[in-house]
């Protein structure tokens with residue numbers, strides 16, 4: 467297991483990697499305000515608000531849903547960093563960002579837009595960098611599979627590009643987290659486009675097509691953020707047998723997929739599987755009622 471739940475920055479997660487590159491760019495461009503979007507339990511928004519506080523940047527979060535009476539989980543942590551929160555109802559993927567950005571610019575601020583999930587070229591590039599880090603930690607030539615939760619595409623696109631650059635043979639399996647009913651571009655196409663844009667961005671001469679992508683959508687269940695029995699079982703097994711916390715939205719679902727692949731014989735004892743733990747456990751607290759005995 468690659469423990470990106472332990473990356474640090476306000477309880478960690480994979481967004482630490484993306485933000486390290488993205489916020490460097492924001493500061494280099496002279497921006498004083500960052501704006502991003504996500505669900506009310508977004509790990510990306512929690513970590514963005516924390517990083518902005520650390521760097522003394524003004525932070526605007528555009529969150530799906532509406533303000534609850536009692537903030538919990540990630541949203542509780544968000545409030546401690548004191549970002550400006552804009553409640554956006556059905557719009558949890560940044561649909562309202564252009565409007566708010568325009569208003570901020572009109573007030574004389576220099577806003578920097580961080581797309582949904584931090585999945586820009588720089589965000590994806592942080593996962594090329596992450597695979598280079600992995601090379602210093604384990605012998606990856608013996609790996610048969612690398613499995614992770616895929617949701618806004620940056621992690622997936624970056625790992626695809628990193629794997630190609632390092633010339634690795636393992637299967638890169640992204641477990642799709644989101645049904646994506648409202649996506650303008652189908653998620654598989656979005657990931658390929660982002661991998662290609664990131665490749666161009668770093669002047670790598672690599673082009674990706676659908677043949678290069680494994681996005682497994684068998685485990686989306688009732689959709690984004692809806693915890694079901696498979697996620698609960700995966701969270702319970704990992705806690706009880708390993709003392710490791712998964713989360714209800716992403717890693718619980720991805721691990722449920724991995725467990726199902728073992729049970730159905732798609733993964734065998736001969737396989738060497740790396741699970742990339744992308745974080746997320748702070749949202750467990752917001753799902754307390756789902757874990758009643």
Ligand SMILES: *Cc1c(COP(=O)(O)O)cnc(C)c1O
Nearest residue numbers: 509617618619621716744745746
């Ligand atoms: C954002 C996130 C992911 C998905 O990463 P993407 O790059 O958005 O696909 C997975 N797990 C957790 C805990 C996350 O917060």
